[in-house]
Amino acid sequence: MTALEQRIKEDGRILPGNILKVDSFLNHQIDVTLMDEMASAFQKYFINKTITKVLTIEASGIAMACSVARLLNVPLVFAKKSNSTNLSEDIWCASAHSYTRGCNNTIMVAKRYLQAEDQVLIIDDFLAHGEAAQALVSLVKQAAATVVGVGIAIEKGFQDGGRKLREEGIDVYSLAIIEKMNEEGIVFKHR
Amino acid sequence: MTALEQRIKEDGRILPGNILKVDSFLNHQIDVTLMDEMASAFQKYFINKTITKVLTIEASGIAMACSVARLLNVPLVFAKKSNSTNLSEDIWCASAHSYTRGCNNTIMVAKRYLQAEDQVLIIDDFLAHGEAAQALVSLVKQAAATVVGVGIAIEKGFQDGGRKLREEGIDVYSLAIIEKMNEEGIVFKHR
Numbered sequence: 001m002t003a004l005e006q007r008i009k010e011d012g013r014i015l016p017g018n019i020l021k022v023d024s025f026l027n028h029q030i031d032v033t034l035m036d037e038m039a040s041a042f043q044k045y046f047i048n049k050t051i052t053k054v055l056t057i058e059a060s061g062i063a064m065a066c067s068v069a070r071l072l073n074v075p076l077v078f079a080k081k082s083n084s085t086n087l088s089e090d091i092w093c094a095s096a097h098s099y100t101r102g103c104n105n106t107i108m109v110a111k112r113y114l115q116a117e118d119q120v121l122i123i124d125d126f127l128a129h130g131e132a133a134q135a136l137v138s139l140v141k142q143a144a145a146t147v148v149g150v151g152i153a154i155e156k157g158f159q160d161g162g163r164k165l166r167e168e169g170i171d172v173y174s175l176a177i178i179e180k181m182n183e184e185g186i187v188f189k190h191r
Numbered sequence: 192m193t194a195l196e197q198r199i200k201e202d203g204r205i206l207p208g209n210i211l212k213v214d215s216f217l218n219h220q221i222d223v224t225l226m227d228e229m230a231s232a233f234q235k236y237f238i239n240k241t242i243t244k245v246l247t248i249e250a251s252g253i254a255m256a257c258s259v260a261r262l263l264n265v266p267l268v269f270a271k272k273s274n275s276t277n278l279s280e281d282i283w284c285a286s287a288h289s290y291t292r293g294c295n296n297t298i299m300v301a302k303r304y305l306q307a308e309d310q311v312l313i314i315d316d317f318l319a320h321g322e323a324a325q326a327l328v329s330l331v332k333q334a335a336a337t338v339v340g341v342g343i344a345i346e347k348g349f350q351d352g353g354r355k356l357r358e359e360g361i362d363v364y365s366l367a368i369i370e371k372m373n374e375e376g377i378v379f380k381h382r
Binding site for chain 1: 268273301
């Protein structure tokens with residue numbers, strides 16, 4: 001998606017450890033207009049699929065997932081990362097390692113919001129090692145629901161999360177795939 | 192706001208400890224259409240104010256704050272709860288006790304996204320003791336920016352967070368104010 005690639009080139013900052021900071025528009029400060037444009041791209045790609053629910057994970061996936069849910073006119077569910085006393089005990093759980101934070105997260109969804117008849121589109125801001133996406137897929141499978149696809153804003157194509165998901169037969173659509181990045185800049189992969 | 196009160200009565204569940212669960216439409220599964228209706232109510236109330244930024248706190252405020260930012264056509268910033276290695280060191284910090292989770296949270300915003308000229312509308316899903324809202328107000332004040340107002344979905348009017356903010360001269364607008372709640376039901380306060 002050209003608008004996203006352009007924005008990454010203009011406003012993204014590359015930090016040591018293959019970290020791409022896009023917190024000026026994607027995951028700290030949020031450009032809602034860009035979120036809506038990205039949501040339109042997902043809608044277009046998954047246009048022939050039946051989708052009953054959008055699933056993401058707190059916190060940085062929520063904004064984009066909201067825009068997608070609005071376009072598709074379905075509810076959004078976001079998986080929670082820690083055991084709030086407000087969450088029902090009746091939950092699906094999965095574990096995901098966060099390379100960014102250097103810790104393991106348990107993520108969870110109340111069973112009542114993910115059911116066998118659901119056709120789920122998973123949305124997240126980043127795909128790198130794929131830990132978060134795999135954990136979301138696990139929640140959907142535990143519920144005996146169907147993963148329609150995975151929609152990602154920025155995939156780090158030089159890490160293996162996307163490859164593994166696609167090898168499992170999951171339809172992964174990433175709006176921008178980074179082939180390589182270093183101090184000199186970013187190279188995007190195009191289909 | 193009648194639609195919200197109606198929804199709380201229909202789908203809200205009251206748990207011991209004055210906990211109102213509204214996770215079927217507000218803070219776990221999200222009804223994006225309702226978020227948009229709530230955002231319209233905020234826009235109407237703050238129509239005569241200049242607003243340059245919407246500020247909320249992860250995670251459950253993000254969905255509603257997104258809808259507000261879209262209507263106002265300004266960026267959304269969400270404060271983060273823990274020190275991610277992805278966050279700049281150049282941050283404003285404040286502390287907030289979470290009665291729900293029984294712990295203290297440090298919340299933070301990168302200084303670059305909250306500046307002295309900003310006119311900030313703070314948005315959050317719940318107002319009870321007011322810890323989160325006070326911490327957000329503190330971030331804005333540290334930046335020498337202006338708090339235009341605080342927009343809340345559900346205020347627990349029997350707790351003192353709203354009173355304290357209003358006594359500080361802050362314009363707090365809550366879409367539903369709960370006067371009392373118990374096993375028999377919920378009574379809303381109307382202006």
